[in-house]
Amino acid sequence: xxxxxxxxxxxxxxxxxxxxxxxxxxxxxxxxxxxxxxxxxxxxxxxxxxxxxxxxxxxxxxxxxxxxxxxxxxxxxxxxxxxxxxxxxxxxxxxxxxxxxxxxxxxxxxxxxxxxxxxxxxxxxxxxxxxxxxxxxxxxxxxxxxxxxxxxxxxxxxxxxxxxxxxxxxxxxxxxxxxxxxxxxxxxxxxxxxxxxxxxxxxxxxxxxxxxxxxxxxxxxxxxxxxxxxxxxxxxxxxxxxxxxxxxxxxxxxx
Amino acid sequence: xxxxxxxxxxxxxxxxxxxxxxxxxxxxxxxxxxxxxxxxxxxxxxxxxxxxxxxxxxxxxxxxxxxxxxxxxxxxxxxxxxxxxxxxxxxxxxxxxxxxxxxxxxxxxxxxxxxxxxxxxxxxxxxxxxxxxxxxxxxxxxxxxxxxxxxxxxxxxxxxxxxxxxxxxxxxxxxxxxxxxxxxxxxxxxxxxxxxxxxxx
Numbered sequence: 401x402x403x404x405x406x407x408x409x410x411x412x413x414x415x416x417x418x419x420x421x422x423x424x425x426x427x428x429x430x431x432x433x434x435x436x437x438x439x440x441x442x443x444x445x446x447x448x449x450x451x452x453x454x455x456x457x458x459x460x461x462x463x464x465x466x467x468x469x470x471x472x473x474x475x476x477x478x479x480x481x482x483x484x485x486x487x488x489x490x491x492x493x494x495x496x497x498x499x500x501x502x503x504x505x506x507x508x509x510x511x512x513x514x515x516x517x518x519x520x521x522x523x524x525x526x527x528x529x530x531x532x533x534x535x536x537x538x539x540x541x542x543x544x545x546x547x548x549x550x551x552x553x554x555x556x557x558x559x560x561x562x563x564x565x566x567x568x569x570x571x572x573x574x575x576x577x578x579x580x581x582x583x584x585x586x587x588x589x590x591x592x593x594x595x596x597x598x599x600x601x602x603x604x605x606x607x608x609x610x611x612x613x614x615x616x617x618x619x620x621x622x623x624x625x626x627x628x629x630x631x632x633x634x635x636x637x638x639x640x641x642x643x644x645x646x647x648x649x650x651x652x653x654x655x
Numbered sequence: 656x657x658x659x660x661x662x663x664x665x666x667x668x669x670x671x672x673x674x675x676x677x678x679x680x681x682x683x684x685x686x687x688x689x690x691x692x693x694x695x696x697x698x699x700x701x702x703x704x705x706x707x708x709x710x711x712x713x714x715x716x717x718x719x720x721x722x723x724x725x726x727x728x729x730x731x732x733x734x735x736x737x738x739x740x741x742x743x744x745x746x747x748x749x750x751x752x753x754x755x756x757x758x759x760x761x762x763x764x765x766x767x768x769x770x771x772x773x774x775x776x777x778x779x780x781x782x783x784x785x786x787x788x789x790x791x792x793x794x795x796x797x798x799x800x801x802x803x804x805x806x807x808x809x810x811x812x813x814x815x816x817x818x819x820x821x822x823x824x825x826x827x828x829x830x831x832x833x834x835x836x837x838x839x840x841x842x843x844x845x846x847x848x849x850x851x852x853x854x855x856x
Contacts, residue, residue: 421777422776422777422780422838423777423780424777425774425776425777426777426778426780426781426784428777429761429764429765429768429774429777429778429781430761430781432764433757433760433761433764434753434757436760436764437753437756437757437759437760437761438753438756440715440729440756440760441729441752441753441756444729444756563719565716565728566716566717566718566719566726566728567716567717567718567719567720567726568718601727601728601731604728604730604731604734605728605730607730608728608730
């Protein structure tokens with residue numbers, strides 16, 4: 401190693417000094433990286449690793465449950481990662497009503513059990529997503545490009561393309577997220593469907609920003625439209641209109 | 656000890672003033688700009704440094720340049736680190752979040768240094784250490800029989816598929832070899848290291 405430093409090719413003049421010089425400079429590079437990383441970390445939203453453990457989204461009770469009654473299931477008995485959400489006051493046991501967003505699923509181990517992706521993210525089937533939609537208390541996020549969103553989307557959805565979470569767009573995106581989405585309510589993110597990754601990326605970004613009740617609609621827009629469920633087209637609803645309440649009636653351009 | 660100035664492009668001369676060719680320059684052990692001594696370290700620097708810059712930039716997700724780069728985020732990288740379930744790291748959110756920012760920044764910084772040819776050997780040493788640790792992590796994942804995404808270049812792929820496999824180990828082995836070469840050889844004639852050493856005399 402020392403011979404490579406001969407002649408000052410690396411700024412290290414002698415064999416032994418060259419080795420020490422390289423090690424010192426390596427340590428300086430690592431220290432610089434650590435310092436920059438810590439500053440960047442302080443300036444960024446806190447990283448949450450809850451997503452892998454199963455996000456706190458609450459699935460609605462379907463007709464297969466007891467006469468439509470909401471059932472609170474203890475965490476230990478929940479098979480699809482359904483969890484109570486600490487910052488949601490309506491998650492206390494035995495308080496669920498049809499109007500709360502935190503009803504739990506007791507049938508999640510049936511044939512409609514959603515697949516889990518390689519990241520361990522909670523994935524919803526079309527049936528589960530439609531049940532949440534019908535419940536009217538779920539916020540839908542479209543992770544596709546804006547042009548795709550305007551061609552057609554789930555009524556009441558807001559557009560948050562995955563690319564908006566990068567670069568200079570982050571500030572505006574964070575502003576939109578804070579203004580349009582409620583952290584104490586379910587969020588379902590979708591993209592084209594199948595293997596598209598935009599919904600997973602956006603879901604992770606939302607979880608990192610404190611939206612613990614976030615899940616991904618696996619079949620996405622293709623699955624939704626193929627099932628013949630309600631659609632909207634054009635621009636998203638204005639901020640004053642809650643996107644999750646009575647979406648078919650209030651959404652312009654519903655089909 | 657100071658090598659003669661690189662002058663290959665202007666017909667290098669020997670001590671008697673006779674013009675020498677590149678081959679004789681190399682055979683004499685000179686660092687006067689013979690092709691191998693210029694091209695090899697420079698190519699290694701640009702390839703390895705460029706890849707590290709690319710990898711770090713994608714993981715940091717600072718900018719996708721209008722959607723042209725498949726950037727990821729430190730949060731997504733943190734998820735990957737957690738899934739690796741590394742010894743001493745486990746699922747400690749504090750350590751993982753620091754690593755999720757520090758690894759991309761380290762890649763970016765040493766990539767820039769390598770491309771510039773500044774502090775090349777130190778940057779290559781850090782790169783080699785980083786690549787060795789990545790390879791050990793990948794090997795552990797494979798040994799456990801886990802099927803998971805590499806996320807080596809964020810959400811992008813380079814030479815290998817997404818799922819961790821032998822291809823990733825081979826690719827890392829090649830990159831480690833490049834790093835070791837740079838630690839050994841330094842920046843070469845075209846690096847800032849050489850330029851600065853000339854100025855110091």
